[in-house]
Amino acid sequence: xxxxxxxxxxxxxxxxxxxxxxxxxxxxxxxxxxxxxxxxxxxxxxxxxxxxxxxxxxxxxxxxxxxxxxxxxxxxxxxxxxxxxxxxxxxxxxxxxxxxxxxxxxxxxxxxxxxxxxxxxxxxxxxxxxxxxxxxxxxxxxxxxxxxxxxxxxxxxxxxxxxxxxxxxxxxxxxxxxxxxxxxxxxxxxxxxxxxxxxxxxxxxxxxxxxxxxxxxxxxxxxxxxxxxxxxxxxxxxxxxxxxxxxxxxxxxxxxxxx
Amino acid sequence: xxxxxxxxxxxxxxxxxxxxxxxxxxxxxxxxxxxxxxxxxxxxxxxxxxxxxxxxxxxxxxxxxxxxxxxxxxxxxxxxxxxxxxxxxxxxxxxxxxxxxxxxxxxxxxxxxxxxxxxxxxxxxxxxxxxxxxxxxxxxxxxxxxxxxxxxxxxxxxxxxxxxxxxxxxxxxxxxxxxxxxxxxxxxxxxxxxxxxxxxxxxxxxxxxxxxxxxxxxxxxxxx
Numbered sequence: 434x435x436x437x438x439x440x441x442x443x444x445x446x447x448x449x450x451x452x453x454x455x456x457x458x459x460x461x462x463x464x465x466x467x468x469x470x471x472x473x474x475x476x477x478x479x480x481x482x483x484x485x486x487x488x489x490x491x492x493x494x495x496x497x498x499x500x501x502x503x504x505x506x507x508x509x510x511x512x513x514x515x516x517x518x519x520x521x522x523x524x525x526x527x528x529x530x531x532x533x534x535x536x537x538x539x540x541x542x543x544x545x546x547x548x549x550x551x552x553x554x555x556x557x558x559x560x561x562x563x564x565x566x567x568x569x570x571x572x573x574x575x576x577x578x579x580x581x582x583x584x585x586x587x588x589x590x591x592x593x594x595x596x597x598x599x600x601x602x603x604x605x606x607x608x609x610x611x612x613x614x615x616x617x618x619x620x621x622x623x624x625x626x627x628x629x630x631x632x633x634x635x636x637x638x639x640x641x642x643x644x645x646x647x648x649x650x651x652x653x654x655x656x657x658x659x660x661x662x663x664x665x666x667x668x669x670x671x672x673x674x675x676x677x678x679x680x681x682x683x684x685x686x687x688x689x690x691x692x
Numbered sequence: 693x694x695x696x697x698x699x700x701x702x703x704x705x706x707x708x709x710x711x712x713x714x715x716x717x718x719x720x721x722x723x724x725x726x727x728x729x730x731x732x733x734x735x736x737x738x739x740x741x742x743x744x745x746x747x748x749x750x751x752x753x754x755x756x757x758x759x760x761x762x763x764x765x766x767x768x769x770x771x772x773x774x775x776x777x778x779x780x781x782x783x784x785x786x787x788x789x790x791x792x793x794x795x796x797x798x799x800x801x802x803x804x805x806x807x808x809x810x811x812x813x814x815x816x817x818x819x820x821x822x823x824x825x826x827x828x829x830x831x832x833x834x835x836x837x838x839x840x841x842x843x844x845x846x847x848x849x850x851x852x853x854x855x856x857x858x859x860x861x862x863x864x865x866x867x868x869x870x871x872x873x874x875x876x877x878x879x880x881x882x883x884x885x886x887x888x889x890x891x892x893x894x895x896x897x898x899x900x901x902x903x904x905x906x907x908x909x910x911x912x913x914x915x916x
Contacts, residue, residue: 465720465721465722465727466721466724466727467718467719467720467721468718468719468721468724468726469716469717469718469719470715470716470717470718470719471715471716474719474724475715477725477726478735478738481725481735482738482739482742485739485742486742489743489746489785489788489789489792490785492788492792493781493784493785493788494781494784496784496788497773497780497784498773498780498783498784498786498787498788499787500769500770500773500839500841501841501842501843501844502841502842503766503767503770503840503841503842504762504766504840504841504842504844504845505842505845506845506876508842508846511842511846512846513843513846513847513849513850514843514846514847515836515847515850515851516790516791516832516833516836516847517791518791518794518829518832519832519833519847519851523850526854536857537857537859540854540857540858541858541859548822548826551822552819552822552823553819554805554810554818555810555811555812555814555815555818555819556815558808558811559811561811562808563807563808563809563811563913563916564808564916565806565808567808568808571805572806575802575805575806579802602841602842602843604766604770604773604841
């Protein structure tokens with residue numbers, strides 16, 4: 434196509450006069466069995482898409498999306514964790530050379546170099562050869578970066594106890610439950626449980642809420658004595674009568690909450 | 693009847709060239725998994741777009757219930773998750789789609805990279821593609837806050853503190869995103885909502901359009 438001087442226009446308009454070329458390119462440069470996009474290839478593509486969709490829906494149905502308790506800036510001791518594809522950046526900032534006085538290195542220089550060279554890859558890797566072995570530097574850099582990202586993600590994720598996190602942060606809507614503080618069970622609760630499970634039984638960083646649990650009095654008594662999960666055995670230090678009062682109290686609060 | 697309708701429109705706006713530009717082309721053998729199974733690597737880009745469509749549709753339905761306000765955001769998500777018919781599935785599609793789209797995008801990028809398909813004359817399309825990648829990361833970051841649960845809140849706080857440490861523009865950047873130099877709160881949520889639902893999708897659609905127009909213009913890269 435002519436450019437600049439010598440461009441031709443349609444009539445006296447600004448529309449460039451060019452031969453009508455609506456016929457698509459044929460792929461004679463790659464001789465072989467070409468196939469029409471519409472409708473032949475699109476039909477097959479649609480079938481592949483359906484298989485993908487089935488797999489995706491199975492994932493969705495098997496694992497309901499997580500939701501934790503409502504955001505509360507005063508939650509003590511909450512360990513923040515980003516979504517999995519940010520974990521490698523998060524882990525990078527834990528290294529000495531990428532944090533504290535060198536934080537610029539961790540948040541600007543290293544990610545900037547990595548993503549900057551990804552963006553400008555065609556201008557850094559200018560050789561004519563397309564095969565991986567014809568451009569060893571680009572391919573090596575990419576494999577090393579990928580390995581680093583995988584390693585950092587693994588390092589970050591392997592130290593997280595995902596089940597315990599989900600268990601400790603269950604989504605329980607704030608209940609306006611009247612807690613009967615004159616109940617003898619409340620006094621027992623105050624002495625044995627309140628330091629972890631909170632004044633209003635709604636839990637804290639160290640222990641889950643006791644409201645909204647679906648447990649019988651016997652099960653609660655067993656947990657109070659023998660512990661469960663991260664709760665050690667022997668937390669409850671009272672008589673059997675007090676234990677009975679405690680479990681009855683917790684069950685009654687849960688009954689109240691269900692109303 | 694359809695032929696008549698088509699002819700009626702075609703007579704007025706000459707739709708055939710547009711239609712042929714979009715859909716009427718030959719698919720070369722080397723990208724067709726029906727001929728060479730290993731050509732399935734060429735599906736990653738299309739599947740990424742497929743997941744993007746899932747994200748757009750499920751996101752549109754989510755906004756029918758979601759309220760971007762610190763009092764009600766979490767409650768509306770909880771309500772959607774527990775009370776609304778199929779709400780859990782739609783939210784699940786959006787949640788898992790956000791992860792799957794990153795995976796598919798990574799696979800597509802690696803396919804293009806290792807085949808050297810970004811070399812002349814396709815440099816511009818590679819740059820547009822990497823920009824799409826950045827937009828997706830931004831969508832993931834802003835979308836993570838919206839349910840307004842503890843993990844969202846504390847992760848966003850960390851992310852904003854990192855943004856605040858950027859030299860020269862850090863404080864300004866943090867205020868731009870969070871609406872306040874210190875507080876992660878009501879303003880932050882509405883800003884992240886606006887960025888997630890209007891700004892970034894707008895940029896995404898524009899870049900996707902350029903990406904696809906360039907593909908149709910340049911054709912797919914040849915076999916290795």
